[in-house]
Amino acid sequence: xxxxxxxxxxxxxxxxxxxxxxxxxxxxxxxxxxxxxxxxxxxxxxxxxxxxxxxxxxxxxxxxxxxxxxxxxxxxxxxxxxxxxxxxxxxxxxxxxxxxxxxxxxxxxxxxxxxxxx
Amino acid sequence: xxxxxxxxxxxxxxxxxxxxxxxxxxxxxxxxxxxxxxxxxxxxxxxxxxxxxxxxxxxxxxxxxxxxxxxxxxxxxxxxxxxxxxxxxxxxxxxxxxxxxxxxxxxxxxxxxxxxxxxxxxxxxxxxxxxxxxxxxxxxxxxxxxxxxxxxxxxxxxxxxxxxxxxxxxxxxxxxxxxxxxxxxxxxxxxxxxxxxxxxxxxxxxxxxxxxxxxxxxxxxxxxxxxxxxxxxxxxxxxxxxxxxxxxxxxxxxxxxxxxxxxxxxxxxxxxxxxxxxxxxxxxxxxxxxxxxxxxxxxxxxxxxxxxxxxxxxxxxxxxxxxxxxxxxxxxxxxxxxxxxxxxxxxxxxxxxxxxxxxxxxxxxxxxxxxxxxxxxxxxxxxxxxxxxxxxxxxxxxxxxxxxxxxxxxxxxxxx
Numbered sequence: 270x271x272x273x274x275x276x277x278x279x280x281x282x283x284x285x286x287x288x289x290x291x292x293x294x295x296x297x298x299x300x301x302x303x304x305x306x307x308x309x310x311x312x313x314x315x316x317x318x319x320x321x322x323x324x325x326x327x328x329x330x331x332x333x334x335x336x337x338x339x340x341x342x343x344x345x346x347x348x349x350x351x352x353x354x355x356x357x358x359x360x361x362x363x364x365x366x367x368x369x370x371x372x373x374x375x376x377x378x379x380x381x382x383x384x385x386x387x
Numbered sequence: 388x389x390x391x392x393x394x395x396x397x398x399x400x401x402x403x404x405x406x407x408x409x410x411x412x413x414x415x416x417x418x419x420x421x422x423x424x425x426x427x428x429x430x431x432x433x434x435x436x437x438x439x440x441x442x443x444x445x446x447x448x449x450x451x452x453x454x455x456x457x458x459x460x461x462x463x464x465x466x467x468x469x470x471x472x473x474x475x476x477x478x479x480x481x482x483x484x485x486x487x488x489x490x491x492x493x494x495x496x497x498x499x500x501x502x503x504x505x506x507x508x509x510x511x512x513x514x515x516x517x518x519x520x521x522x523x524x525x526x527x528x529x530x531x532x533x534x535x536x537x538x539x540x541x542x543x544x545x546x547x548x549x550x551x552x553x554x555x556x557x558x559x560x561x562x563x564x565x566x567x568x569x570x571x572x573x574x575x576x577x578x579x580x581x582x583x584x585x586x587x588x589x590x591x592x593x594x595x596x597x598x599x600x601x602x603x604x605x606x607x608x609x610x611x612x613x614x615x616x617x618x619x620x621x622x623x624x625x626x627x628x629x630x631x632x633x634x635x636x637x638x639x640x641x642x643x644x645x646x647x648x649x650x651x652x653x654x655x656x657x658x659x660x661x662x663x664x665x666x667x668x669x670x671x672x673x674x675x676x677x678x679x680x681x682x683x684x685x686x687x688x689x690x691x692x693x694x695x696x697x698x699x700x701x702x703x704x705x706x707x708x709x710x711x712x713x714x715x716x717x718x719x720x721x722x723x724x725x726x727x728x729x730x731x732x733x734x735x736x737x738x739x740x741x742x743x744x745x746x747x748x749x750x751x752x753x754x755x756x757x758x759x760x761x762x763x764x765x766x767x768x769x770x771x772x773x774x775x776x777x778x779x780x781x782x783x784x785x786x787x788x789x790x791x792x793x794x795x796x797x798x799x800x801x802x803x
Contacts, residue, residue, distance in 0.1 A: 275585060275588070279772075318594070319437045321435050323538050323539070333540070335450075335538065337435075337449050344594070355566075355568075365452060365455050383435065383449040383451045384451035
């Protein structure tokens with residue numbers, strides 16, 4: 270069965286039709302350039318997102334600490350990561366780029382603070 | 388009263404204000420930012436998602452990172468910033484402008500400068516602006532306010548949300564509300580196409596299976612003390628089909644129905660506004676009709692990327708510095724928004740220098756052509772694989788494109 274995707278590599282937004290081949294791999298149509306095929310491959314076989322959230326700051330009366338994964342993160346684990354980040358407490362001060370979670374859910378990808386709060 | 392004197396003042400310390408100030412300092416002039424909030428960075432600090440900075444920093448950053456890196460450049464430039472200062476009035480005192488601001492910390496500030504860059508940004512349109520009928524329950528927020536509540540203050544405005552309007556902030560908030568534990572039951576858009584970027588449709592709606600109701604009018608908000616439902620009706624062949632209206636139960640409504648440049652102060656100064664953008668008319672140097680008053684960023688016209696805001700504000704800052712140094716404007720040509728072009732900013736070009744314009748189209752089209760005509764003669768023609776109103780288009784015009792322009796020449800930009 271063909272799956273439908275919209276390529277978001279550029280503003281063109283090609284409507285892609287992707288078929289999983291019995292031998293493995295994908296057959297992609299509807300893309301106007303090779304980047305579309307690459308996008309479909311990544312999006313169907315190993316989709317990733319940069320996950321962002323804010324964490325509670327301690328002491329509590331301060332603005333929340335914005336955080337993100339330092340690299341695109343496996344999409345199927347994003348929900349679990351979000352739950353983890355929303356329950357995290359960060360003691361101030363924190364500097365932009367500080368590693369708050371060194372290895373998020375065993376992916377090897379760190380979560381970093383994205384704002385300096387003293 | 389505290390008295391200050393600088394070559395230039397920038398009103399607003401967001402991305403536009405900091406970028407303009409950087410260029411003014413780079414030209415060797417003194418500069419001060421007057422910022423209403425107690426921090427620099429403006430709205431970027433609540434935009435904790437990523438996707439900022441690909442042009443300005445050649446990296447994909449979150450909003451707070453973009454703001455902080457701009458602030459580091461700004462601090463290194465030696466410009467000053469006064470925070471928590473609201474500018475109330477700007478007086479024209481011959482060859483100087485006098486700004487009056489107040490703050491809890493400094494009391495009344497009197498700032499005397501040669502020139503001013505307006506960089507106050509924009510604000511959200513709300514329910515009153517689009518006249519949604521129905522009850523007046525609690526639970527109706529603009530998307531940006533909800534963004535601030537969730538991302539900075541740690542409050543979730545509700546558990547079951549409907550988002551009216553498919554602007555980028557609404558789409559970003561559909562994802563954020565879902566991540567924060569709420570259920571988003573739909574995004575309602577009156578137009579037949581989304582108002583936000585395709586990237587956000589895919590990553591903020593499709594990823595969470597949130598329905599997008601295109602060509603649907605919101606016909607009512609219902610509830611007592613709290614929102615209970617939103618009623619929407621399809622638009623078919625230009626007519627609202629009220630008999631097909633249906634209700635979506637929810638406890639929260641987020642509005643993402645456009646942004647308006649914040650120009651109350653500009654109007655007080657006698658700055659004339661373009662009704663297509665609600666921002667000032669400017670010449671090719673981004674100077675308004677009031678000599679010495681420049682404008683850039685979302686106060687001039689609403690941008691879709693902060694990188695474009697910074698780029699435009701850098702040009703305004705550099706032009707402001709040249710004006711203070713006494714460099715004249717040279718000749719100017721009027722730019723006409725031709726077929727399928729909603730507006731261009733700025734709306735004038737200088738035939739003797741390179742020019743950059745931003746414009747928005749009125750249509751959604753693949754394989755379009757952008758045409759620049761000087762007195763009906765095509766001087767530039769560029770293929771555009773895809774255009775849509777939500778994606779700003781930039782045009783660069785060199786002196787060779789504008790050679791042969793006479794005093795009454797008109798430059799027209801069209802999309803075909």
